[in-house]
Amino acid sequence: MGDSHDAGAVNDLQVFIDANPTIEFFRCQWIDYAGVPMVRVITKQYALSVERKKTAVTTPAGVQGGFLLDGSLFFDVFDLGEDRLWPDWSTLKVCHYAPGHASAM
Numbered sequence: 001m002g003d004s005h006d007a008g009a010v011n012d013l014q015v016f017i018d019a020n021p022t023i024e025f026f027r028c029q030w031i032d033y034a035g036v037p038m039v040r041v042i043t044k045q046y047a048l049s050v051e052r053k054k055t056a057v058t059t060p061a062g063v064q065g066g067f068l069l070d071g072s073l074f075f076d077v078f079d080l081g082e083d084r085l086w087p088d089w090s091t092l093k094v095c096h097y098a099p100g101h102a103s104a105m
Helices: 008-019 044-053
Strands: 025-031 037-043 057-060 082-085 101-104
Touching: 008 044, 025 044, 037 044, 037 057
Parallel strands: 025 101
Antiparallel strands: 025 037, 057 082
16 A cells, blocks of 8 residues: 555545446455465445555454464564555546446555
């Protein structure tokens, strides 16, 4: 997720919404440090709120590596917290395969 703190970020988002009024959900997509594609789906209202308040989209930190081969938990090494995402609204695209959805990196 890029740094979208510029004044045009809300405008980019609002212009996209105005041009695509059926969009209700946004898929915030990124590649984590292990090269795994990740996604967080947010509502249109939440996306607008995030940009107006200049806050990040938050998601729990990935803990898929916190499991051993036998299925037991291995959290002693991991710091559980949250990841902060800054969507780059200039990358918005309509998801034609999922009506009502758009994606941003």
